[in-house]
Amino acid sequence: MIIVLKPGASEAQLKHVVERIEAAGCRAHVSCGEELTIVGCIGDEARVERLNWSTVPGVERAERITKPYKLASRQLQPKAGVIEVGGVKIGGGTLTVMAGPCTVEDRKMLFDAAAAVKKAGAGILRGGAFKPRTSPYDFQGLGEEGLRLLQEAGRKYGMPVVTEVRTLAHVPLACRYADILQVGARNMQNYDLLTEVGRAGRPVLLKRGLSATVKELLLAAEYVLAAGNRQVILCERGIRTFETATRFTFDVSAIPVLKAETHLPVIFDPSHAAGQWRLVAPLARAGVAAGADGLIVEVHCDPEEAKCDGDQALRPDVFADTVKDLKAIHAVVCKHARR
Amino acid sequence: MIIVLKPGASEAQLKHVVERIEAAGCRAHVSCGEELTIVGCIGDEARVERLNWSTVPGVERAERITKPYKLASRQLQPKAGVIEVGGVKIGGGTLTVMAGPCTVEDRKMLFDAAAAVKKAGAGILRGGAFKPRTSPYDFQGLGEEGLRLLQEAGRKYGMPVVTEVRTLAHVPLACRYADILQVGARNMQNYDLLTEVGRAGRPVLLKRGLSATVKELLLAAEYVLAAGNRQVILCERGIRTFETATRFTFDVSAIPVLKAETHLPVIFDPSHAAGQWRLVAPLARAGVAAGADGLIVEVHCDPEEAKCDGDQALRPDVFADTVKDLKAIHAVVCKHARR
Amino acid sequence: MIIVLKPGASEAQLKHVVERIEAAGCRAHVSCGEELTIVGCIGDEARVERLNWSTVPGVERAERITKPYKLASRQLQPKAGVIEVGGVKIGGGTLTVMAGPCTVEDRKMLFDAAAAVKKAGAGILRGGAFKPRTSPYDFQGLGEEGLRLLQEAGRKYGMPVVTEVRTLAHVPLACRYADILQVGARNMQNYDLLTEVGRAGRPVLLKRGLSATVKELLLAAEYVLAAGNRQVILCERGIRTFETATRFTFDVSAIPVLKAETHLPVIFDPSHAAGQWRLVAPLARAGVAAGADGLIVEVHCDPEEAKCDGDQALRPDVFADTVKDLKAIHAVVCKHARR
């Protein structure tokens, strides 16, 4: 922690600052410059950070120096982690493709989509049973019946399955049927849900909130990790900006930034970032080229009739072509992968 | 709904568009311009909106014309609503001041703060028992013990109380002790929680998500309203932008925009928007001048020692001065209040 | 300047960092914490800031501590400045109202608007002769003829005039006719233009760029100040965010932030921030309540027929009512004005 004093802060104010730092169990290191006096804290920064510095007379500002996340950080675990689910690896130099429909609508559409994505090279099947919808009047998913169908499709086509949990009660339910629990972007700071999936002992796919910084995403992961679950997969899915030509702005830079900061696997979701199927393939290629460990894509055999987000679903043929390109690009970039 | 066809769309494509509209139970109105053909839908727009238009051959884009929220809209209820809680009015030309500490830390600090804000003119007491914190290592609130203290303080000083619920299980608990349930910014799109407070039969204070549009805030309110609860108070509390001089950017324009769009009362939270106590008074004055029905402010008798958000808490004397200014400004602007 | 070393940085790397600081003519102050080593620089920070710290082995990050603007800062000149133009004061506790049409369209419309705003209490007349337009096909202003008319209207109604300069050649031209030169938002970082108006010896109204931080606005002002012109008026006019309900997001917090940081007068433009005339009055009240020294508003006697930005122009009667409210609010808040 660095405490910058106001120009002209008094001796008494400096003394008070030092006393607060020492009362919190840290040591203070005073550095008097020509224009400004700076006080560095040595010790556990978190204890000093809570001290409401802007209310302390004579203080201009206070800034944390160490990272607020420990378990998620490369400092603690320098080597990239690998998560294995039903024989499929995520992280560690492989490219993992998760694909399937946005929502489980009925048996036939799900099984058609599952067959198609398996054939095209997907390793994990996605499908939503509990959908968070902006409007209360939209289709909200099939619930447990959807989970049951998803599990059956996964078994039939030999793919572990990932599905979203929206509230605490969904967690034990989803654990019965799914291999990976997804926490959606709108729940990235739903701390009770994070703690609950942290206790569930199942890998967690954590999506970045649409206005969350990289640091906040890592702090959300820290909630899951601190609850005892070390199997967290991070997912960039587009952030909210002023640009309206796309539904969200795909923050492709977050991929290499996260890979440098954390040992957790990093994937991305080009479908939600784009919001339009025509952009999904270029964004998918971009994310893999930037060094992601995998991606999650929406695929539907008849997007025109999809009950949810059909606008961004790829048809199976476009998806199959895209996967081929992604493998070729991954072969170029995987030598740079930070392990 | 307006469907804009691509330049050069074929007759067959136009026919397919018209058929889709009619199959959804609406009528199509085709308008051939010099450069573009546009198809208008007449009927229930929501049914046509779900049709994944960007996947339909020949379609350039599709746009909704009517508002997606009905119950929250002025169209349904043109007159501004008034919510009454324990004798205190919110909306309808009065200025409602909610104040108190960020978090209930202990009995003494809460009662001191309650006494101070009551004396300064606050009508409603705030205090958190369940705090959503960005880091898992920060103080998370006293839980039910906090609620009990809050209720006691409210009774002693004659103020109804408002407190935040973070997850479903908090709702029945909070209903036992609190008069108004608050849904925080990070939960604005926690749809299960919205539905739950919608069923609780208690007024709801709904904070705008930090990257939510005005339209999304109204759709979140629609979830509560659609669950049968008509007592929703909207709260602007700062949005996330590129500017880092303040913690968030207080979107003061949202106040008149919301007042025009909805009959629900609109308040604001200058404390969280600013993140620094020195800015709270100017922002409080700005929000009242812009036409808000009230505000919610953090007050602490010893901000330096606060366990949560002390940086943005007002001391009682500054708060008392501010309330005087707010009343004077409200007297100037209340004649413009949209009823 | 604070240089934070990477955990595990070597002695040799630390030595290299210290040598770079000393070679730049500063002193280094090394502080070894439990987790991190921090090096503070004592001396002229600007010389150390240029050293490309992220390329230096062992360095995690480097951060400037002092403000990069000197002349604009309150540190240099703690007392709020007052600019006087043709008998009208800007800053120092008065409320200055600048008003008039967006663009000078013709003699009659300009004189009608000038008469109306004078009568309602405006002190300075605005009007554009060189308009920056997003599309090359839009009306770009009358040029010198517009300036001539503006000067004539200002003289007739006893108001100094302000007009925008868009490029270097406009500066000497505008100096012949106008009392204040405006640099528009899109030119806030047109450094050649800033230097040119800095040499012109005429007060400058500098609008904040639509994605400029407060710090960048002050650095832009520093260009004008460094060129020898101390008469700079800063103007908040809305920033670009994700919200589309308003044309821009009026950053009302920037007003108290700027008032604390700089001695320069701070005004605002509610017309461009809002983009819709219905929002102009509430935003005008908010900005004055937040402590601005004045505002600049677009007024047109027949907005429906305006050639530019008619959507955001106030009719004279609405403007007159608004000015009355602003004066009443200013009377409440001026006691807080930071002098």
Add this chain to the structure above:
Amino acid sequence: MIIVLKPGASEAQLKHVVERIEAAGCRAHVSCGEELTIVGCIGDEARVERLNWSTVPGVERAERITKPYKLASRQLQPKAGVIEVGGVKIGGGTLTVMAGPCTVEDRKMLFDAAAAVKKAGAGILRGGAFKPRTSPYDFQGLGEEGLRLLQEAGRKYGMPVVTEVRTLAHVPLACRYADILQVGARNMQNYDLLTEVGRAGRPVLLKRGLSATVKELLLAAEYVLAAGNRQVILCERGIRTFETATRFTFDVSAIPVLKAETHLPVIFDPSHAAGQWRLVAPLARAGVAAGADGLIVEVHCDPEEAKCDGDQALRPDVFADTVKDLKAIHAVVCKHARR
């Protein structure tokens, strides 16, 4: 243009709307829905767009349907354009690499950098002589001497050169020495400069403003095109968002969006987007994977000593490795290139 009337708009108001449209030389097409009445305009939309619709009684909102840019649009010229400069092609399926130092500092550093980028496979040499700097106290470039050196280096190593012009007077000067004129992000809406480079008869590299939408970038290009210059290259270089982990947010989606909207070649600048050299290679790979026609990268033989933006400069060996990857990725994606 679509004019949406307010619910309950009167017959007289509808009539007035229709008259305004007809007075502007267009035809009105009235469509009465169950909830709303919509009026479509048939004819030259630009003439109707200027009519200040929000001031017209009974109008809820008005929306443009056709694109406001004509010359830049694919509608006018469906085939992707190719620009040829000194034997180097930009667009049309090739991958063009522009590289060199941020700023021309002196002869030796420039020639060393030019030799290195040529050897690594760059086709065009970049170098700044007139630098736009946020602070007036930073190094602003060598001016004409820098241009002279740049030209000499380009000739020696057989590369056309690109350099930035910051103000009108730089245009004829730069035309004497450079093959491509660059308009920087901060000048993207400097309309006088756009018109001037439009008249200069030299290819123009137009960078996206840091808060400009894709539509605004195309309108800025339209200024150059409308002045008679058809050789415009668009460049994505990162936009301003709330994320602070990178200097800007590289909007990789803008590449496929622009490729679909316009026939102009689209390149990108990973150096400015990232702001840190470690991120440049991943972003470069992402941009090429997304379908860009080329990129412009900063390379410096001794970044630690660079006078400007050394933090984001690649060393020659990293650059050479990166170019190899880019070529391999381009070979994968060029089959998708929209011609």
